Amino acid sequence: MKRVEQVDYAELARLLREEGWDRPLPEVGPRPLKAWQQWVFWGLRFYIVVMLMIVIWAFSHGARS
Numbered sequence: 001m002k003r004v005e006q007v008d009y010a011e012l013a014r015l016l017r018e019e020g021w022d023r024p025l026p027e028v029g030p031r032p033l034k035a036w037q038q039w040v041f042w043g044l045r046f047y048i049v050v051m052l053m054i055v056i057w058a059f060s061h062g063a064r065s
Contacts, residue, residue, distance in 0.1 A: 016022050033041070
């Protein structure tokens with residue numbers, strides 16, 4: 001392993017150009033979901049709401065005791 005003082009910056013720049021690290025990354029955007037994926041996410045939202053209702057119910061009954 002080389003120390004920082006021993007790095008050849010010309011070689012490092014050549015390597016970065018060869019590997020393509022000096023080019024900007026391609027644009028990334030949202031992708032449309034398939035119908036089954038939308039159903040899964042709605043199911044997860046429903047599950048979270050039901051679990052929150054159970055937690056609130058259990059907490060309120062536990063606080064009264």
